[in-house]
Amino acid sequence: MSSVMxxxxxxxxxxxxxxxxxxxxxxxxxxxxxxxxxxxxxxxxLGRRRPDTVVDLSAVDxxxxxxxxxxxxxxxxxxxxxxxxxxxxxxxxVEAARLLGGRQIQAMATVGGNLCNASPAxxxxxxxxxxxxxxxxxxxxxxxxxPLEEFWSGPGQTVLGPGELLIAVTLPATAGRSAYRRIELxxxxxxxVVSAAARLEIVDGAVAQAxxxxxxxxxxxxxxxxxxxxxxxxxxxxxxxxxxxxxxVLAGDACVPIDDTRATAxxxxxxxxxxxxxxxxxxxP
Amino acid sequence: MTDHDATPDLTGPDxxxxxxxxxxxxxREVADAWLGESLLYVLRERLGLPGSKNACEQxxxxxxxxxxxxxxxxxxxxxxxxxxxxxxxTVEGLAPDGTLTDVQQAFLDAGAVQCGFCIPGLIVSVHDxxxxxxxxxxxxxxxxxxxxxxxxxxxxxxxxxxxDVAAARTAADxxxxxx
Numbered sequence: 001m002s003s004v005m006x007x008x009x010x011x012x013x014x015x016x017x018x019x020x021x022x023x024x025x026x027x028x029x030x031x032x033x034x035x036x037x038x039x040x041x042x043x044x045x046l047g048r049r050r051p052d053t054v055v056d057l058s059a060v061d062x063x064x065x066x067x068x069x070x071x072x073x074x075x076x077x078x079x080x081x082x083x084x085x086x087x088x089x090x091x092x093x094v095e096a097a098r099l100l101g102g103r104q105i106q107a108m109a110t111v112g113g114n115l116c117n118a119s120p121a122x123x124x125x126x127x128x129x130x131x132x133x134x135x136x137x138x139x140x141x142x143x144x145x146x147p148l149e150e151f152w153s154g155p156g157q158t159v160l161g162p163g164e165l166l167i168a169v170t171l172p173a174t175a176g177r178s179a180y181r182r183i184e185l186x187x188x189x190x191x192x193v194v195s196a197a198a199r200l201e202i203v204d205g206a207v208a209q210a211x212x213x214x215x216x217x218x219x220x221x222x223x224x225x226x227x228x229x230x231x232x233x234x235x236x237x238x239x240x241x242x243x244x245x246x247x248x249v250l251a252g253d254a255c256v257p258i259d260d261t262r263a264t265a266x267x268x269x270x271x272x273x274x275x276x277x278x279x280x281x282x283x284x285p
Numbered sequence: 286m287t288d289h290d291a292t293p294d295l296t297g298p299d300x301x302x303x304x305x306x307x308x309x310x311x312x313r314e315v316a317d318a319w320l321g322e323s324l325l326y327v328l329r330e331r332l333g334l335p336g337s338k339n340a341c342e343q344x345x346x347x348x349x350x351x352x353x354x355x356x357x358x359x360x361x362x363x364x365x366x367x368x369x370x371x372x373x374x375t376v377e378g379l380a381p382d383g384t385l386t387d388v389q390q391a392f393l394d395a396g397a398v399q400c401g402f403c404i405p406g407l408i409v410s411v412h413d414x415x416x417x418x419x420x421x422x423x424x425x426x427x428x429x430x431x432x433x434x435x436x437x438x439x440x441x442x443x444x445x446x447x448x449d450v451a452a453a454r455t456a457a458d459x460x461x462x463x464x
Contacts (some may be wrong), residue, residue, distance in 0.1 A: 001330060001339050002321050002326075003319070003321075003322045003323065003326045003330075004322070004326070004342070005321045005322070006366040007321060007322075012319065012320050012321040014320070034364065037363060038344050038359075038362045040360065041362045041364075042322065042343040042344055042362065045342055045343055046343065053322055056366055056367065058364075058367045059368075097323035099464070101344070101432065102347065102430075102431045102432020102433070103428075103429060103431075103432055104344070104347055104350055104357050104358050104410075104432045105344055105362075105432060107353075107356040107358050108358055108362060108363065182323060188427075188432075189334075189345065189431055221387070
């Protein structure tokens with residue numbers, strides 16, 4: 001057995017503050033941050049990433065803070081699963097955390113890592129999209145905020161520039177229920193074939209605000225605004241059932257999936273409407 | 286490279302090339318080692334603790350499961366640096382004097398062991414489960430061991446062994462509670 005990373009080729013840095021972490025990430029273009037390690041260690045082992053500098057974020061002060069409107073990038077799935085506030089405020093996110101890996105992975109995998117790994121299938125992505133999350137990014141010069149739907153630029157790619165670090169996502173207080181649904185090949189410890197998250201805020205018997213997001217159906221997780229628009233203003237009852245069907249079809253239209261080992265593009269496109277209606281139906285009280 | 290020419294010194298004095306890990310309640314010195322190694326590698330190759338198995342080395346199979354500060358983790362994905370200052374418990378620490386734990390004995394009695402490669406990880410996971418949930422239902426057991434892959438048994442006898450231990454512990458507790 002050999003070590004996953006080669007010490008003659010990789011520099012290990014362990015900053016203790018965000019400012020130090022930003023400095024550390026700027027030491028090399030080949031620097032990668034590492035938090036729980038559940039993606040990066042595997043990618044290095046499989047030769048998919050070859051960082052020359054690994055910046056360990058686990059000692060960075062404040063990254064793992066969890067509050068009512070802010071999830072630090074270092075918050076683990078296990079922390080979300082243990083949080084009463086998360087269960088009440090962001091049910092879709094907690095459902096997704098429960099489906100992300102087994103207990104071993106949930107103990108280490110972080111929200112920031114999941115978002116920055118930028119998989120189109122990232123479990124926490126669509127739930128955070130339907131909760132209107134904003135990415136808080138620290139950089140060499142300033143801190144900036146980016147709406148989460150603009151955070152990804154492609155599979156495995158984010159808008160993070162050199163020396164920039166995702167430090168948290170912030171979420172406005174949102175009302176209503178949210179839900180997460182996915183299709184997988186194996187019930188546990190598997191990556192979503194396709195996924196969907198939804199949130200409906202219902203005021204006086206009608207939808208005041210709707211959110212729909214789809215995963216593993218396009219190069220990045222994405223919101224489907226057209227689907228949201230046909231839901232808003234609709235009264236709960238048969239009208240909403242019809243609108244959910246329409247929204248599901250529109251979500252299917254928004255798919256730009258690929259064929260891969262898990263499924264064909266055609267299957268993904270066919271399944272997204274199914275998942276979107278299931279997620280929306282779960283949001284109706 | 287950026288215009289930063291000086292590499293900041295971020296490693297700190299106690300994260301140098303010799304460091305200590307707390308393994309099964311004992312401080313173990315790791316000499317002349319690099320902190321970017323995985324905890325699994327350090328356990329097996331540097332500390333002579335081969336109980337944690339290296340099977341997939343990609344966080345899928347759970348054969349390398351250990352407890353770190355009370356949380357079940359895959360040691361193949363944990364940086365050794367992150368285990369410094371943590372309380373690490375490996376399968377070796379469960380039965381230090383060579384007497385099998387009730388979970389280990391139940392696996393043998395139920396015939397839950399075939400090739401055996403996944404078993405140390407499963408034993409650690411099952412101890413973790415029964416410490417948290419002394420009387421788990423089948424779904425809880427399946428959830429708890431979902432991160433531990435066994436390619437031989439089909440899990441039937443493993444699930445049986447877990448229920449056997451839970452029942453035996455409950456019976457023993459009832460015995461103790463008697464006046």
